[in-house]
Amino acid sequence: MAAAAASVIPTLSERPVKNTICLFDVDGTLTPARRSVSPDMLQLLSALRHKVAIGFVGGSDLAKQQEQLGTQSIPVTTLFDFCFAENGLTAYRMGAPLASHSFIKWIGEDSYKKLVKFILHYVADLDIPVKRGTFVEFRNGMINVSPIGRNASVQERNEYEKFDLEHKVREKFVQAIKQEFPDLGLTYSIGGQISFDVFPQGWDKTYCLQHVENEKNMPDGVEYKTIHFFGDKAYQGGNDWEIYEDSRTVGHAVKNPEETMAELKKMFDL
């Protein structure tokens, strides 16, 4: 049903509320953390897309957003006008890729090797109940560091999250990296359950706004005068904070996907 709806979506310049775009965080905002989107949410987003432009902005890479928001037969890039993976470092507009940037080019191999060496030594010395695999995930626009490892199961993640809340493992880890590398110009963001993201300063979710602002320069582009942003981590230290409080956006703090849906229905009469 979502694919059929996507195929008859009006072009960006023909949307009834033309100068407005809604951007959404993924985990905890469109979907439960690391889980799939509900059919109700997809239906609502499709209805919204008939009125305004829509996009997601997530810290994860596009493969994970495909898993959570798309299906085997429906690419996520057809469900949203704008797909901003890795905070917009990897970006798609109407299904086509936009220019991307890379963390490794920015930091350089030498500094990266020192950083990753420190991180892996730190993980090796950590005394936590469970360790799995993939402690550093190398992405295009960032690295993701997980003390338990990204291969943890759903149950292991839930248990780790509680442990971390009590023992502040990630907070202490971030402090240790900051202390070791005060001059690298990096930002650290604890956005999910088991890990934290590491990326250059300014490469937070506000990074995607440059693509939105550039829309007015596209041949069939629109100047977005109202940029709504919805996120569940819109508090200081959360990975939605910078874009939520940015002067270019109207921020909406939500607690879960149900609250996102309720807010959208109210705002856009859906």
Ligand code: M1P
């Ligand atoms: O989207 C929020 C975060 O989701 C994942 O975090 P975790 O695996 O810790 O739950 C990661 O993909 C992370 O990069 C992202 O910021």
